[in-house]
Amino acid sequence: MTIAFAGNPNCGKTTLFNAYTGASLKVANWPGVTVEKKEGTYVFGGRQHTLVDLPGIYSLSTYTLEEKLSRQFLLEGGTDVIIDVADASCLSRNLYLTLQLIQLGRPMVLALNMMDILKKRRARLNVQRLADFLKIPVIPISARRREGLDTLMRAAEKAAREKAHPAPAPFENMEIRDRFAWIEAVVAACLSDRGPKAFTDRLDKILLHPLWGICIFFVIIAAVFLFTFSLGNFVKIPLEAGLDQLCVHVQRGLEAIHTVPWLTALITDGILSGVGGILTFLPNIVLLFFALAFLEDSGYMARVAYIMDGMMRTLGLSGRAFIPLLLGMGCTVPAVLASRTLETRHDRLRVILVTPFISCSARLPVYILIAGAFFGKFAPLAALSMYGIGLLAAGIVAGCTKHLGGKNGQPPLLLEMPDYKAPTLRTMLLYVWEKIRDYLTRAGTTIFLASIVLWVLLNVGPGGFTHSMQDSFAGWIGRAVAPLLAPCGLGLWQIAVALIAGIAAKEVVVSSMAVLYGITNIASQGGTSALHASLAAYGFGPANAYALMVFVLLYIPCAAALATIKSETKSRLWTAGAAALQLGTAWVLSALAYHIGRLFL
Amino acid sequence: MTLIDCRVGDVFTISQIRLEEALRHRLQILGILPGGRLQVLHKKRCGTMVVRTMGVRYALGAGAARKIVGERAL
Numbered sequence: 001m002t003i004a005f006a007g008n009p010n011c012g013k014t015t016l017f018n019a020y021t022g023a024s025l026k027v028a029n030w031p032g033v034t035v036e037k038k039e040g041t042y043v044f045g046g047r048q049h050t051l052v053d054l055p056g057i058y059s060l061s062t063y064t065l066e067e068k069l070s071r072q073f074l075l076e077g078g079t080d081v082i083i084d085v086a087d088a089s090c091l092s093r094n095l096y097l098t099l100q101l102i103q104l105g106r107p108m109v110l111a112l113n114m115m116d117i118l119k120k121r122r123a124r125l126n127v128q129r130l131a132d133f134l135k136i137p138v139i140p141i142s143a144r145r146r147e148g149l150d151t152l153m154r155a156a157e158k159a160a161r162e163k164a165h166p167a168p169a170p171f172e173n174m175e176i177r178d179r180f181a182w183i184e185a186v187v188a189a190c191l192s193d194r195g196p197k198a199f200t201d202r203l204d205k206i207l208l209h210p211l212w213g214i215c216i217f218f219v220i221i222a223a224v225f226l227f228t229f230s231l232g233n234f235v236k237i238p239l240e241a242g243l244d245q246l247c248v249h250v251q252r253g254l255e256a257i258h259t260v261p262w263l264t265a266l267i268t269d270g271i272l273s274g275v276g277g278i279l280t281f282l283p284n285i286v287l288l289f290f291a292l293a294f295l296e297d298s299g300y301m302a303r304v305a306y307i308m309d310g311m312m313r314t315l316g317l318s319g320r321a322f323i324p325l326l327l328g329m330g331c332t333v334p335a336v337l338a339s340r341t342l343e344t345r346h347d348r349l350r351v352i353l354v355t356p357f358i359s360c361s362a363r364l365p366v367y368i369l370i371a372g373a374f375f376g377k378f379a380p381l382a383a384l385s386m387y388g389i390g391l392l393a394a395g396i397v398a399g400c401t402k403h404l405g406g407k408n409g410q411p412p413l414l415l416e417m418p419d420y421k422a423p424t425l426r427t428m429l430l431y432v433w434e435k436i437r438d439y440l441t442r443a444g445t446t447i448f449l450a451s452i453v454l455w456v457l458l459n460v461g462p463g464g465f466t467h468s469m470q471d472s473f474a475g476w477i478g479r480a481v482a483p484l485l486a487p488c489g490l491g492l493w494q495i496a497v498a499l500i501a502g503i504a505a506k507e508v509v510v511s512s513m514a515v516l517y518g519i520t521n522i523a524s525q526g527g528t529s530a531l532h533a534s535l536a537a538y539g540f541g542p543a544n545a546y547a548l549m550v551f552v553l554l555y556i557p558c559a560a561a562l563a564t565i566k567s568e569t570k571s572r573l574w575t576a577g578a579a580a581l582q583l584g585t586a587w588v589l590s591a592l593a594y595h596i597g598r599l600f601l
Numbered sequence: 602m603t604l605i606d607c608r609v610g611d612v613f614t615i616s617q618i619r620l621e622e623a624l625r626h627r628l629q630i631l632g633i634l635p636g637g638r639l640q641v642l643h644k645k646r647c648g649t650m651v652v653r654t655m656g657v658r659y660a661l662g663a664g665a666a667r668k669i670v671g672e673r674a675l
Contacts, residue, residue: 058627058630061626063623090656090657092632092655092656092657093632093655093656093657096630096632176629176634177634177635177636180632180637184655201642204651204658205643208643208651210643210645210646302660305660306643306645306651309645309647309649309662310645310646310647310649313647313662318662319649319660319662411624411662411664412662412663412664412665412666413649413660413662414624414627414628414631414659414660414661414662414665415659416631416657416658416659417651417658417659
């Protein structure tokens with residue numbers, strides 16, 4: 001049996017889907033988190049069902065790209081029963097879609113989610129009376145607390161088994177206005193004490209203040225990153241010590257069993273230096289995503305769209321476009337996908353173009369390493385400035401592309417602002433675990449392979465195995481590219497090689513540095529000092545270091561991001577153009593940073 | 602008057618929405634429709650505002666607020 005979850009955005013469909021299937025799809029407290037249809041299986045009483053989680057829709061007449069997916073699926077009738085998930089804490093708006101779904105004439109059940117919030121507000125809902133009005137089964141649930149799930153599944157099975165088509169209802173031929181009047185009358189008859197949402201109102205008075213709102217936003221973002229750097233650097237000390245011990249033991253072990261020297265070197269200098277160096281940044285990544293999960297699950301994300309609307313409008317975008325940019329601070333891939341929630345293709349393309357300029361978590365290890373090596377106690381500030389430069393570059397590009405495609409009429413901001421909620425530990429842990437898994441997967445695949453390939457390229461040249469890296473294939477490639485990077489203060493062949501390798505994944509810049517300079521535990525105090533000494537020997541100073549961070553921030557996005565851009569724009573030309581634009585911007589701004597930096601640093 | 606003329610705290614009764622069809626329809630299915638009431642909760646200098654209708658808050662851009670016609674409810 002196929003069961004589809006339909007409903008308004010942010011009503012808890014994905015939370016319900018996760019609760020049934022054991023999946024860990026992302027959930028958060030803002031409308032538009034789910035942009036793709038997802039399927040999972042659930043066994044109930046020995047029967048296996050296919051569950052389909054659809055992006056949220058307000059009605060069957062769609063407005064944005066992801067809403068079209070849901071509409072198409074529901075109208076095509078590929079489902080045995082529809083579970084219409086409605087947020088019981090704002091019932092009137094949710095029931096509009098319910099009436100439309102009833103009109104489809106398919107077996108359906110209304111799941112009244114967030115009943116716990118209703119209880120907290122001391123509101124009373126007469127569920128049976130509502131079912132009588134709508135003439136469909138109505139089941140109260142709380143997906144977050146996993147309450148009422150079995151009852152709901154039994155009701156869905158019964159509706160599908162009996163092919164219970166909803167009876168003709170009095171609202172069938174009503175206009176929108178009359179439907180809402182009918183809904184209001186029904187809600188008034190079923191729901192008592194629709195109390196005000198005092199906490200959200202009080203908090204909004206501070207967070208949405210015309211002046212303080214924007215200041216608070218920037219303070220929150222700065223706090224997130226300072227927290228990530230300072231606490232993260234403290235937490236990772238034991239990891240670095242562990243990596244040191246591991247390297248020593250592995251090397252001794254390999255020597256004890258008389259492993260050939262080149263294999264020992266590949267394992268210790270290539271794999272352990274590359275992959276191990278990246279893994280020690282895990283605490284920083286975990287803390288960053290914990291902070292982002294808190295912001296997303298609390299309900300603050302939608303507020304940011306309102307706060308930034310004025311600024312975004314000067315760039316020809318609605319405040320809603322700021323949400324993908326903010327998500328880009330975690331990872332560019334979901335941020336590019338989030339552009340689907342924007343109303344026009346023109347806006348989507350522009351947001352896709354500027355999103356990779358926002359500094360993602362994969363660049364974080366590069367900042368921590370380079371800033372730590374060259375900026376001492378100012379390292380967090382130097383790293384934090386990258387987020388400012390990323391936003392600035394995105395703003396400049398968005399401004400310059402305002403009239404691209406000849407269209408200039410931006411749709412105005414229109415976004416639901418959910419109530420604030422205390423983020424649940426489970427949701428935050430799921431969110432962070434997903435990111436840790438991605439990070440570890442990259443470390444075990446892309447970074448692992450990149451470290452091996454780079455080690456081979458550094459140790460093999462046209463004449464075979466070589467002890468001089470300069471004569472290796474990587475040396476040749478690096479020397480060919482380095483002159484192009486010299487105006488940016490990045491004219492070292494090793495830097496050129498690290499940057500080329502970083503196209504696979506940005507963290508590879510760090511693992512490459514570890515392999516290139518033969519530093520085993522590059523993230524440790526000793527490793528950072530060794531890197532500083534190696535680079536300083538070539539006259540590489542703070543201005544060069546800053547230019548390197550700017551270049552890493554802005555140059556070609558990673559392979560996964562490029563693939564996502566290609567799939568979302570459906571254009572190779574656009575993808576190539578986006579990569580070229582980033583490379584050009586990186587070159588210009590890092591050259592500027594280098595030459596200005598030399599005057600002061 | 603239009604919605605953008607309202608101040609924070611005002612309750613506004615909509616008489617007409619002069620927006621293009623798709624956006625007008627979108628507002629209607631959210632309950633922002635002629636005859637409906639909006640309470641202005643927050644407003645920025647640029648005109649972007651937060652309004653509440655049927656217990657739900659929406660951020661509404663200045664461009665839309667300028668085209669929602671009606672009067673301040675007493």
